[in-house]
Every structure is written in structure tokens, then in C-alpha cells.
Amino acid sequence: MGKYDYTGKTVYMGIDVHKKTYACVSVCAGEIVKKDTMPASPLALINYIKNNFSGAIVETVYEAGFSGFHLHRKLIDAGVKNRIVHPGSIEVATRDRVKTDKRDAKKMAVQLSAGRLRGIYIPTLEQEAKRSASRLRNSIVKLRHQVGQKIKALLFTQGLIPMDDDTALSKRWLNQKIEEVEALNYPVGFYYTLKRYADKWLSFTNDLAEIKKEVLxxxxxxxxxxxxxxxxxxxxxxxxxxxxxxxxxxxxxxTSEKKLFNYLGFTPVEYSSGENVHQGHISRQGRAMLRHIFVEAAWIAVRRDPQLNEIYKRLLIKRGSKRAIVGIARRLAGRLRSCVRDGTLYEIKKEALSAESTDAINDCCVTS
Structure with a gap:
């Protein structure tokens, strides 16, 4: 029997990407037409598509994750319409407890064919490169913090700092502690360990200053x-x-605040039953780091921005501090979006909220 002719038809392919293999499931006209596993090579996948679905319109999808955007760009260059989706956006049946590569690929292919998957934003190569530099800094901040914790733990074991010491580490503070250890004639091994940790902390601090300079x-x-x-x-x-x-x-x-909130994971999960619609906790899709930034900024914003302070107080009474501050973070993100898109600076307004804004306060009420 000859090969099936896919000319003019649309084929939807789910790809479960792993370090060494791609598991692919293809759907056409509502039916699964192929299931295959191949080496994790963009070229191998493109050749597979060309050899098996010649003349077809092929749409592919895979989950965002460790593999980044390289495969996506190769597929786009080859004329394949690909999208990358957030893993949390893929629907999973309540009793579906079996997870295999091809089952995951099948879910993506079926949901893509039904139009139920929305792709995430794909940065340019330049944007991705600058993100990597920014994330390098974040990694070094974490490493420095870990070393700082080890320094304080070491000092605490010898009674050199109290258990609840909250001193911010600095070059001056470290030098003082090293001099103190030296003056008190602590064993050489203790002094050596402390000095090496201090050198490592200072090295990371210098790295951060250099990275900041280069990034700017x-x-x-x-x-x-x-x-x-x-x-x-x-x-x-x-x-x-x-x-x-x-x-x-x-x-x-x-293009809308809703899309930004979806990206940040500030959109509440919705539970619907008949005519009843209930909103629960936020979805937490998107980068947790960005949500953390906006929540931390929200605590400062409620002290500096009278309007946000007014909203926070009302939400605090209705929803409690945790939900209230997430609502402020969401609103702050929406305001900042308008400023960035319009090219205007954020303006702190002193006047009271309008009636329209007051009515919209409940829109902020999402659970963290």
C-alpha cells in the first residue's frame, strides 16, 4: 500500500522533547495517523515531517522547558508553524495518572488540533542573549547568598554571632570578623575555613559589580x-x-492586561459548575521570579502611592493581607504595562480614586 496523500490537509503534531529523543504523535482530521520516536535533532525532525507529510500544512507544539527556543526557530525556518506552550496550560483529565512520552505528545497534538493551546511569547535572539546575562547575575546572587549563610553558620558555632543575627554581609563586616578570630587565637583550621568562605563571598561580590557594569x-x-x-x-x-x-x-x-496577567501567573484559576463561576488561587504559570518582583514592589508601592494604598486597605478588610498584596502586585503590573507601551513614566497620583476605579477593585482579588 502506498503512502497516504496529505496534500492540502493540516497535520497537528505534539512533540515531547527530551535530552536524547523526541516523541511525536500526529493527528489529521481528528485521527491519530503516526506515532514515532527519533533522536533529539531538529534536522531529523524536519526531515521526518518532509518525508511523511509532504504537501501538508504541518503545525507542531512542544512544552516550554530546558530545551529553550532553538528547536522552535529551526522549525519556523523550515516553514513549519510551531508554538511553545506552558506545561500548566495542557489539559489533564482528573483520573489521568499515567504519564508517558507518547501520551504527553498525544495530549498536545489533540488539544492543538482542537484550538485549545495558546503559545507563549518567543523572544528574539538578542532578547534571549540579554536575558541570559541577567539570569547569570541571578545565579551568582544565589551562590553568594549560600556562601553568606555558611559564613554565619560557621561564626555561630563558635559564639561569634547570635542565632538571630541579621547583619547584612559586607567587606568591612567580614574583615572585622576575620580580625576578631585572629586576635582570639582560634584554631588555624577555623581561621582558614572562614577566610576561604570570605574570599569566595568577596569574589562573587566583585563578579556582580562587573556583570552589572557590562550589562548596562x-x-x-x-x-x-x-x-x-x-x-x-x-x-x-x-x-x-x-x-x-x-x-x-x-x-x-x-495587547491586553489579561495577556500580561496570564504571562505572570496572576490570573485566578476558575472553577465553573452550571451557572456558578468561582475564582480560586492564582495560576502561578509563568516565571515565579517576575511574580516575586511585583509582589515585593507592591509592598513599597502601597506606602508610596496613595491610590494603591487606598485599594490595599479595602482589599485587606475583604480578603486579608496575602490576597490584598497580590491584588496590588497585579494592579501595579497593569499600570506599568500602560506606561511601558505608551513610553511614559509612572506617575503617582494624589487624588482619590474615581468611582470606576473603586468598582474595579474586586478585579484585584486573587489568591496568592
Whole structure:
């Protein structure tokens, strides 16, 4: 029997991407037509599509994750319409407890064919490169924090600091502790360990200063203007503005606040039964780091922005502090989106909220 002719037909392919293999399931006209596993090579996948679905319109999908956007760009260059989806957006049946590569690929293919999957935003190569530099800094911040914790744990074991010491580490503070250890004639092994940890902490600190300098030098005039807008929002400093700019850019991809909230994971999960609609906790899809930034900024914003402070107080009475601050973070993100898209600085308004804004306060009420 000859090969099936797919000319003019649309084939939907789900791809479960792994380090060494791609598991692919293809759906056409509502039926599964092929299931295969191949080496994890974009070229092998493109040749597979060309050899098996010649003349067809092929749409593919895979989950966002460790593999990044390289496969996506190769598929697009080959004329394949691909999208990357957030893993949490893929529907899973309540009793579906079996997870295999081809089952995952099948879910994606079926849901793609039904139009139930929405792709995430794909950054340009330039944006991705700048994100990597920003994320490098985040990684070193975490490493420095870990070393700082080890230093304090070591000092505590010898009674050199109290258990609840909350001193911010600095070069001066470390030098004082090293001199103290030296003066008190602690064993050489203890002094050596403390000194090595201190050297490591200072090395990371120097790395962070160098990375910050280099990252700022990479910014174009347009990006510098964007940074000023991000920094104009209450609670957003220079480093945080860099992170937001690298992750969110000029926000032109977010044509509505809802799309931004979806990206940040600030959209409440909805439970519907008949005519009843209940909203629960936020979805937490998207990058947790961005949600954390907006929540931290929200705590400062409620002290600096009278309108946000008024909203927070009302939400606090209705929903409690945890939900209230997430609502403020969501509203702050929406305001900042408008500023970035319009090219205007964030403006703190002193006047009271309008009736329309007051009515919209409940829109902020989402659970963290």
C-alpha cells in the first residue's frame, strides 16, 4: 500500500522533547495517523515531517522547558508553524495518572488540533542573549547568598554571632570578623575555613559589580529609555528594572492586561459548575521570579502611592493581607504595562480614586 496523500490537509503534531529523543504523535482530521520516536535533532525532525507529510500544512507544539527556543526557530525556518506552550496550560483529565512520552505528545497534538493551546511569547535572539546575562547575575546572587549563610553558620558555632543575627554581609563586616578570630587565637583550621568562605563571598561580590557594569553597557538608547520607565514605578530599582526589561521588553506583545496577567501567573484559576463561576488561587504559570518582583514592589508601592494604598486597605478588610498584596502586585503590573507601551513614566497620583476605579477593585482579588 502506498503512502497516504496529505496534500492540502493540516497535520497537528505534539512533540515531547527530551535530552536524547523526541516523541511525536500526529493527528489529521481528528485521527491519530503516526506515532514515532527519533533522536533529539531538529534536522531529523524536519526531515521526518518532509518525508511523511509532504504537501501538508504541518503545525507542531512542544512544552516550554530546558530545551529553550532553538528547536522552535529551526522549525519556523523550515516553514513549519510551531508554538511553545506552558506545561500548566495542557489539559489533564482528573483520573489521568499515567504519564508517558507518547501520551504527553498525544495530549498536545489533540488539544492543538482542537484550538485549545495558546503559545507563549518567543523572544528574539538578542532578547534571549540579554536575558541570559541577567539570569547569570541571578545565579551568582544565589551562590553568594549560600556562601553568606555558611559564613554565619560557621561564626555561630563558635559564639561569634547570635542565632538571630541579621547583619547584612559586607567587606568591612567580614574583615572585622576575620580580625576578631585572629586576635582570639582560634584554631588555624577555623581561621582558614572562614577566610576561604570570605574570599569566595568577596569574589562573587566583585563578579556582580562587573556583570552589572557590562550589562548596562549592552543597553541601546531605546533600552535605556525603557529602563527609566521601569525604574519610575514604586519599588522598582535599577537591578530589578533590568530584570523586568530583559524578561518583558517593551510589552507590545501584551495587547491586553489579561495577556500580561496570564504571562505572570496572576490570573485566578476558575472553577465553573452550571451557572456558578468561582475564582480560586492564582495560576502561578509563568516565571515565579517576575511574580516575586511585583509582589515585593507592591509592598513599597502601597506606602508610596496613595491610590494603591487606598485599594490595599479595602482589599485587606475583604480578603486579608496575602490576597490584598497580590491584588496590588497585579494592579501595579497593569499600570506599568500602560506606561511601558505608551513610553511614559509612572506617575503617582494624589487624588482619590474615581468611582470606576473603586468598582474595579474586586478585579484585584486573587489568591496568592
Amino acid at each position: 553597557m549592552m543597553q541601546s538608547d531605546e533600552e535605556k529609555a525603557l529602563l527609566l520607565i521601569y525604574e519610575s514605578a514604586p519599588g522598582i530599582g535599577e537591578i530589578t528594572a533590568l530584570k523586568l526589561k530583559d524578561e518583558l521588553g517593551d510589552m507590545q506583545q501584551f
